Amino acid sequence: MSLNNNALSFVFVDPSHQISRQRPLELTDKTSSSEAVISSLCQLEAEIPSLCQLVSQLTDKMSSLETKISQLTFLAFLPEL
DSSP: OEEETTEEEEEEEOTTOOEEEEOHHHHHHHHHHHHHHHHHHHHHHHHHHHHHHHHHHHHHHHHHHHHHHHHHHHHHTSOOO
């Protein structure tokens, strides 16, 4: 922490070794933004089971349609009696 223009600022070193100075208000904004992103990710994570179930249902329907198409193709090539 250092004094800069009569206001507090925090000094950070990121993984690329770049130094940045940020005031508490900037940190609060970034924290709020990060919390919003985390909240969105949690909501998406909660939807994963229902999406997996939907994919499973659609896969079953596709399999059923493939079976019907195969049967119809077979019937289409039967000689007429």
